[in-house]
Amino acid sequence: MHILDTQRLSLREFTPLDAPFLLELLNEPGWIRNISNPGVRTPDDALAWAEGRLFKVYRELGHGFWAVQRRSDGELVGMCGLFKRPALPEPDLGYALLARHEGHGYALEAARGCVALARERFGWPVLMAITAVDNPASVALLARLGFVEQGQKQLEGYSEPSRVFSLKL
Template sequence: MHILNTERLSLREFTPLDAPFLLRLVNEPGWLRNINDPGVRTQDDALAWAQGRLFTAYRELGHGFWAVERRDDGVLVGMCGLFRRPALPEPDLGYALLAEHEGYGYALEAARGCVAHARERFGWPALMAITAVDNTGSVALLGKLGFVEQAQQQIEGYNEPSRVFRLEL
């Protein structure tokens, strides 16, 4: 299902056909270093991970982490979206790109689209975001979006504390 368009990108729900892409994405060095190791090693693992992490959220919440594609050629570059974490008081903005697509402004563009979607479609008053403590790229991106750092917090599913940010919408 299509979610939103930005100038260069289209965001849509992931499908089971995206399992090979998800397998690659969650095993990228940047994902493993800055997010976590979900233990996904095969396409079947990727499909099971997507079922629990993505597809269920689409059905139950009406939002989640979406596939980010370039509009001009349909190439999948990453994921971006809105998710509710039990440890945070408000929905969370998250994103990740394949390394080969970093440096083109796709993460910022997709994140801006998701922030607008949260405000316009859901009417939420605020968003949260978390990053690894030393993820300077994500800290800079969140700053460009207007997020303000709140604290460091140990979040379930992560080995190290995370930097927690908030944005008034």
């Protein structure tokens, strides 16, 4: 299902056909370093991960992490979206790109679209975000969006504390 378009990007729900892309994304060194190592090593693992982390959430909440693709050629470049973690009081913004697509402004562009969606479609008063403690690129992106750091918190499922940010919408 189509979610939104930006100038250069289109965001849509992931489908089972995206399992090979998810396998690649989940095994990027940046994903493993800054998000987690989910142990996804095969397309079947990627499909099972997507069922639990993406498809189920779409059905239950009506939002989640979406596929980000270039409008010019349809190439998948990453994921971006809105997610409600039990450990945070408000929904949060998340994003990740394949390394070869970093540095083109795609994460900022997709994130801006998701922030607008949180405000305009969902009517949320606050949006949160988390980063790894040592992830200056994400911290800079969140600052450009207007997020304010709230400190660090140990979140369930993460071995290290996370930096927590919020944005009043």
